[in-house]
Amino acid sequence: MSTNRLHHQLDDTDRTILRLLQQDGTLSNPKLAGHLSLSVTPCWRRLKRLEDEGYIRDYQANLDRRKLGYDVLAFVSLGFGAHGDEAPNRFEAAIHEHPEVLSCHKITGNADYLLQVVAESLDAYSAFVENVLRKMDGIHSIHSSLALREIKSSSRLPVPE
Known part of the structure; x- marks a missing residue:
């Protein structure tokens, strides 16, 4: 339906x-x-x-990332070299194992995936990139954009009238 x-x-x-x-x-x-x-x-x-019916998937509290020590919020664009191999499928399966990845979307445009990642510091974010992303097969480009200031952050959907 x-x-x-x-x-x-x-x-x-x-x-x-x-x-x-x-x-x-x-x-x-x-x-x-x-x-x-x-x-x-x-x-x-x-x-x-x-x-x-799936309109309500689950219940959760919205937490303040900074109070929990996550001072870095990064948006990470990933590109894969070959789309015909299994690397993107392995990536999709593996990314669920990393709680610092808040969201992962397969997208159109210049990149294949867009991730939202939190880290305690720039050093911790750098370690995530080096020890996790750069070690995954098939990723040929990683572009990070760090949030300087959060203007709006919400997971609330507009419910149609």
């Missing part, structure tokens, strides 16, 4: 649930039901359906 078609299955209450939980993932079912003027059981059923 296409994303567009799934979108049409959401009613106003479903969209409100998604918005409220993005704002506060710790909302209990009774409090969520109160915001929606629903009783607890119908609210729970809607929430369970949104989880079962």
Whole structure:
């Protein structure tokens, strides 16, 4: 089923649930039901359906990377020399093992992948590049852009009206 078609299955209450939980993932079912003027059981059923259908993938707290000691945020573009071999597939499998990689996207344009990486320091980031990325087969280019200042950072999606 296409994303567009799934979108049409959401009613106003479903969209409100998604918005409220993005704002506060710790909302209990009774409090969520109160915001929606629903009783607890119908609210729970809607929430369970949104989880079962994959609209809600998981719940997490948003942490402050600097308070945890990650002062460096890098955007890393990677290029592979040959696309027909298994190196990109091995890279995709291996990148999941590195928690400092917050996101990894296969992209169009001059690079093949774009990573978002955190590190405690420039030395730690340099060690990640040298000991992890440069040792992976098939990578022929690595371009790093370091964030000087974070203007906006969010994982909240706009929920359509």
